[in-house]
Amino acid sequence: MKKVILVSVIIIFSIQLYGQKYSLQSVLSYPFPSQLVAAPSGSKIAWAANEQGKRNIYVAEAPDYKAVKITDYKEDDGQELSSLSISADGKWVVFVRGGDHGGRDGGPVNALSMPLMPKVEVYSVPFTGGKINLIGEGDNPVISPTENRVVFSKSGQLLMGSLDTAIPAKAIINMKGIQSGYKWSPDGKMLAFVSNRVDHSFIGIYTNTQTPIKWILPSFSKDAAPVWSPDGTKLAFVRTPGSGGATDSILTRKHQPWAIWVADVNNGKGKQIWKAPETIRGSYPSIDGGTNLLWADGKIVSASYEDGWPHLYSMNTDGSGRILLTPGNFVVENVELSNDRKTLIFATNTGKNADDLDRRHIYKVSVDKADMAALSSGLGIESYPVISGDDKAVFCLSSTAQRPLLPAVLNNKQIDLIGEELIPKDFPIKDMVIPKHVSFKAADGNTVYGQLFSPKDNAKKHPAIVYVHGGPQRQMFLGWNPMDYYSIDYALNQYLAELGFTVLSVNYRLGLGYGYDFHKPLNAGAQGASEYQDVKAAGVWLATQPNIDKSKIGIYGGSYGGYLVALALGKDSNLFAAGVDIHGVNNRFSSNNGDNREPAPDAALAAKIAAESSPITYLNTWTSPTLIIHADDDRNVAFSQSVDLAKRFEDKKFEFEFLSIPDDTHHWMKFSNGVKVSEATAEFLKRKLMNK
Template structure:
């Protein structure tokens, strides 16, 4: 029979059966910062902080860098703050309130189940605080270099508004396609943008409404990521093949060709200045920011995976003298260019400590030579760097194994100077959290698997253990708090499970970032064979062989792609995994495999067979371990129907399971209370099935 988790976990709370030294709510009460930005004048920064669901904007400026809250949103209503930016004159902050920008559909979210659903809206507020101006319903605002206007998108079209909201916004571009990726020219007089026409896309230049759009080298390709030259006379952009036409094999990996083009706007003549190597590694990089194309004075800077690691490259504007700026076996991400366009700053998993492979530190490099140098080091996590206006300081988000993320200043190689330390609640259990340890082991095929082992401060014989499987799958878990909000919740839950007496192994399986191209892009993964599942199974077996672990009390949990791998574990290896929590996982891969190619593909029949074998529901008859299914029904990343399908199969076979369905929230627990509910339900279930089990 099935049981509602709402009743069970409320009962557990009522009787306080866990007797924890700290609660799940207290370890989730940290003020999670996002959207860190800096001004182009003075030493000013701003960020958004999620404090137990209450999302507000904070500012700080030299010399004290005291955190000042300038908005006053006091409800846990699931309305995120995004697109934060500061005007060039330092006077205005622009932001968007609403939506789920981590989902495939970033539209309005009503996680609080309000009778009147919220909207996605653009706002401005003076940097010093004051009146919040509603500009209009819309998204992705971009401030003019003159600081007096901003662009934003609505319904795939582009609008223009005064930054102070003194007059109504007007629709300036209404043409075919979904129009986005707009960039002001350096003088603020023109706008470059991308018009996506589904199977192809054009780059256009808007000057004013009476003048027709100027299309830049239109072709049968997908053109994107336009960047202006500093003088505004040229544009560089990325060109990728258009889609459609000949049907490709589903199961065979294929190179995705791409190149960098420039065009002289006066002569309207352009050329391809660089073409990616025609190898799998040379394909368009599926990393944060894609190619991260930048025009830095007399250099073109971009990112590529061509040598097996996501690195930064530079070349002259004619494509000559290409230089690898960041050589080495590490990942480069969170890339920013200084205001003078001479220096790049970024986060990377390298450093003096061998285990920096599972951390992030901040580095800088010149745009014209490979002189990479560290700006942070040690046992912490630093990410999302931004330059100060003069380039003499770098700000970032900083964390440790115990302390959650806070904004920080990096200066002269010193330890990060934290900003807003007093925002961490007094009851946050920082002194009771453990430091995870880097581990690695082998999968059945010899592949090296990486992970972080969370161990209780007091060990005992026959301890229960849990394998945690992250989502993505293109993610990496660290030896400290994750700088991504979704995974910071899971990190807190792992710490909570340890406080209960579990040993927790967070597994970085193949398909994830941080370990090179071959790890990130393995063969026969996902719906094409689920080869990455070997790593998850190996994690469970590795735990089972630890002398203090009871091999009959190993559980597993994960969300999204981690939910998919959790479900595979429970279906294929119930003897190894005694219980598990499948949080909004993909349980049936057949439908996704059918759309990966343009059917009928030459190997469509074989691909369908492999996708079926890669689907957890295929193993429903050998799925004997107790299972908790969790899903929110406004999920924009994994269809709620995936959990409905699994539940129906359990019901048809009279297999007992437990469930927690959450109305109106999304994949990312936009409401803090829902994040607490999901984490508490997960911990409660694992305790009842693994600790209370005799």
């Protein structure tokens, strides 16, 4: 048996080549902002910043918007800060510490490997800074609009606490089902919530612990996403079918029905006001934010994919007069409603430049007419907009190709940065390369998109890397990504270019940004892996470039990207000379329906295609050097996927390298683990593709 090489859990990779201008650690030293929120009144904002693993909360307010840190956590301990919100009077910031909210299980994370598991807890802190108050163990807090009360969840049930912790948090709903999606009525006297009962769900109204829950139009369906009317007398919600029925074909595309209902809270009466078109594109929108259901000023707003792009529509509250607010070939995401309920703001990939297709800018539109107007433009990326409580300012997260993400206030299309001083002085901004938008064709004629990172010395024959993002419903941009996972990968792509690689970040079919048919292609994933054609096309395109050594093309990616990396190495080792499979799915076969229904009529054929779509099927042609990386508390891709692949390699006596990380999750909650993974990836690719 060939020796299996272990990449040490503690990797030393501080190689500084002659002429190399910066280290990987330095390009990962930026402060990553997230959770940007605005106060319900005035002009105050708050956000969480991850500064090399030390996560803290910052605030700023008009007129100078100076960044002020109001917490003082000092360790890289993997404890996420999430669910930020500001109280109605602007005096308190509420947040959750702990968990991994990007995973299927948001429960406690012990990335520091402490003997006792940390907890997920809700806290409050004065906006001006001061004592941090523990409200209680739980998650997903929602502050009352009228009082210093906050509702939060624990184990699927709801508790209520006080912002100043003068009153201990107490259970207010402890009943059948998993309770979520809770929203206060405008007067703060009632709470609407979703009670998920597995195969169906109800919308309930809570008043107090002595009053029975009022169920709103209970049925055999799944009801979700309740929103209050401005006067608090009505609720709008989304209804989809309950689980069950005859087992459908696995391989046949099916319409996923959904409808919008409105009900009177006082008498419980209501009706369906709109039903989605019974077409594939009219299915429930599988985008971030889902239906984005909102009750605006005299209008109900929702998102739909029905015209081939995820757009916003509005209708009268009885369902009449429905209009498309955002026509055009672009996506709409990160949707927010102004406090006067008359304007929507959102991020989108359109603008004056042709390659804005691979950017995001902030736009606004009225709730009653299609009068879209740009609030930002240019060569940067603006995302996650929020509106100040007084509706006088719009904030967002802003980045460029060279500058990492920072909060910003938009002022007549000018982007005024907030907290720019938080970027370390030695961060190598000027040494960042500016990626270029490229496109090429896959074997079946599909157009593939990507961003090309070229090294400064780009003349001689040199090695190249294909980077494959995860998701798969993601899009990589011509700049720093506003998601923390992909921000790390963007930094790594910059570093690989600094080492002398050309890096092609490929946006393959299944991703967002290019319309429904690109996002929802035929025969993808376990039904044929048609998206792999785009990844292979990226390697083939690189091999045809005159300055690339076609014998030294590597590949790396994580999660769904890891799956496609494994397919590339299994099917096309002759093209991809080395690869790094980071927590990828290597076996897509499953014979379990997930319930007790009869087998699908095409179950046997679906299983055959799933096997053909699995990397493990191609072990006999998998010859390129491989590094497998996985953390064993992964809540997105089972650690067993890598355990299984490693065992198959060992049985085959195939030499491979590996990095196993105890106790961290899919998202490298501990900053030093994110650095370790990036260092291992860069070192492996350099050693395999440059040193031979």
